[in-house]
Amino acid sequence: MSENYSNSFLREVEERVEEGHWVKMCMQCGVCAGSCPFGPHWAHPPQEIFMMIRAGKREEVLTSDSMWMCTSCYNCVVRCPRKLPITHIMHGLANYAHRLGIAPKGQPTEHFATLFWNNLAETGRVNELKLSLGIYFRDGFSQGIKNAMAMQSVGLGMLKAKRLNPFELFAPHGVKDKSGFHAMLKKAREIEDRRKPIA
């Protein structure tokens, strides 16, 4: 058993997770858990996640899909009597788990978020065609065709309304100074890693 009910994991969260220093201030009232519209659909409500961090359950917390279920409705933040930025902590934890590479594999929110970021970071503009195809074909080729067929009318409608350019698949547009944009992202990552290092 690792050091349970000690400050070790709590301290790690404080140092490396966005808004992680708030976790120790939770008073376990459960208002967040009761306020969450996704309450019944995830393994651990925020109250439990915070207690698990204090109990030193590192693996369980970081491999959990609970924080990925947050829809950012901010109900918990509004209601928390201790004014914890719960939504931000949830995203912070998800982000930390992702960076460590131990986030649950195949979690839809994580998949979409990764897809979206990579899509955006490539050219500085979101390529909607690529993004939607990426999601359609997530579960294999035949499922992808089925998904695309199901969305056919929407796609054609967008094409007609000139909201979708099929040539984007081959020649995507992007920001003017692409290398400058990439340098900016790299710098931002450097700063972020210094502020909240992974390990």
Next chain:
Amino acid sequence: MADQKVAAYICQGCGLGDRLDTAALAGVAKKEGKAALVKEHEFLCNADGVKMIRDDIANEGVTHVMIGACSRRAKTEAFGFTDVAVARANLREGVIWTQPDNDESRETTQEMAEDYIRMGCAEAKKMMLPMGNPAAATERRLLVVGGGVSGMTAALEASRAGYQVVLVEKSGQLGGWAGKLHKRTPAKSPFQSPQDTPVAEMAAAIEADANIKVYLNAITSKIQGAPGRFEAEISVESGVTVTEKAGAIVQATGFSLYDANNLPELGYGKSANVVDQAGLETLATAAKGSPIKRPSDGGEVRKVVFVQCAGQRDDSGKHLAYCSGSCCSTSVKQAMYFKDANPDIDTVVIYTDLRMPGNGEDFYRSGQDKGVIFTKGKVSSVEAAGNQCKVNFHDLILNDQTAIANADLVVLATGQVPNSGVDIDSKLKAEIAAAAGDNSLLEAYNASQAEGSVKPVSMLNLNYRQGPDVPQLKYGFTDSHFICFPYETRRTGIYSAGPVRRPMDMAQAMEDATGATMKAIQAIENAGLGRAAHPRSGDLSYPIFRKEGCTQCKRCTVECPFGAIDEDEQRFPVFNESRCRRCGTCMGACPVRVISFENYSVDTVGSQLKAVDVPDEFSEKPRVLILACENDAYPALDMAAMNRNVYSAFVRVIPVRCLGSVNTIWINDALSNGYDGVMMLGCKHGDDYQCHFVKGSELAGIRMSKIGDTLKQMGLEEERVATFEVAITDIERVPQLINDYMAKIQEIGMSPMKGF
């Protein structure tokens, strides 16, 4: 009373003149009430009306005044004549505001008013102006028993208010528990870190105070007397005994920690590394600012576990059933002893509910901020393993049976047990419980009386008839009216403060002691003026006892809720006027009716109920007597009237000082005079009683439970006498109770006792 002259005044204001035939009322007062002087006035409580009464008192020799106007609870300043006896007929709240204003009700409303006039006149004639005790004197000095923070606060506050103080402390130094603390929970903003205790500062202030005389290593070996004239024998360990006089007493005897030896399952006694909160304070004090070491081997402490509610809030009956209210903040404070010295030390507080009174919430937050880990859980056992302990617990948030295996120190929060001395009612309580089928108390009592058992030591050693200490309510805490009179014990002039009254922390104890001291000063001053303390503050009447008729039955001495009555060698009661709260429970208890007050007696009430005109059984006009407690039930009736809540016109209400003062002769008289029923409205009794005289309503309940036989003898139904518990807030419920009761009387029919 040869020169008694009764004057009756009837007010026409507040709609009385419109709703009632006041001329007829005046006629009733004159002819039936036999008032020597009868006057009507259109606005009796204004300057002109009051002047009219004053002039009659001055010029006409009026000695007794009957005012037919509003409730006795209204216009008390305008009608507060101190030189004549005053009776009030409640025509406003009692009649016109509770009766509908229509033609059908006109007749019964008028009848009601006429009865109240008859009753007022009858009462006035039987009243005497309370003269007070001309021999009243007082000692402007306070005896404080206990030199902890509560006792020291009481002493300093009394001295600051200009009173002499005698402070008696059992140990060799002032400070009590607080003196043993390393630090205290913060009392000042921002409530973030432990603070030094005020003990040294307070002890120095007491030392420097010429008003305060301190006896250390001393106990009160005997206390006799009454408020204003207590005499305490103070026995010092060296063998010297001195006698000190005092006007009032503050009992600040504090608490003892619940014995952790009762908790072997939590490892106490099995490992030196399991301590109670006092044990940790000792370790912290001994460390003198350097890191606290592990007791077993002097090793480094890296992890401390605090177990809250150890032997507290226990529903198995083995340990304390209650929450001590102070241990959570103490544990946060003690966790900070470690965290402030070295943030790398892990401190875990395992609680079921964290209770941080006062500004404790800020302190809790500060503890969290410093990295103290709080976890909601229930500890099942603590196992000793070498120099560490394994704490097994159920994490209630994660629903996880888990353990902390490497605790260097385990601190048990064991809670407070009051040092309240001898439970003088233990035998009585045990007998009541046994009668209800629970023999456990009786067995415990018998065991405590067995040869060789350790008997509880009295704190005060009162030489009162009822026992050497103040009565206890539950769990050994001293009994006091929790809502209205928290400091007043059931011994007038003796005020309990601090954890002997209820579990509390230091800040609350200091506040408590200040309040108790203020009350004690009031008692000292009231005793000097011969006046009652609460709740009948300022009352000058006191029980007068006709010794010739007394049968030495001891009911008054046993039943007095305040232990005011002692016994002489021949077992006649000896009334201690300044101990008395004037509730009249003795008067209600007396089977031969030899106890009375000048302005409240078996006669004043008896003559009122006999003055009522009871129509014959064919009139379809029943009469029900309501004896209403003046503290809660009567105000509730008044307020119901203010809201114009209508109730039956066939009831006649007589306020009584307490249901405890109700003598069963009144019930007999009422029923034999043809009343169809008697309703008694009193306060809630039991452990969460609201009775202002603590035991009055309970005693009334017991007496009335035995009245069934009398009713049978009279050939009457048991429902004709009924007792109800009423709260002051029952302004909707009381009229409903009355109407429901009237319906029941309708059902069982009119009393056969009419017209005899």
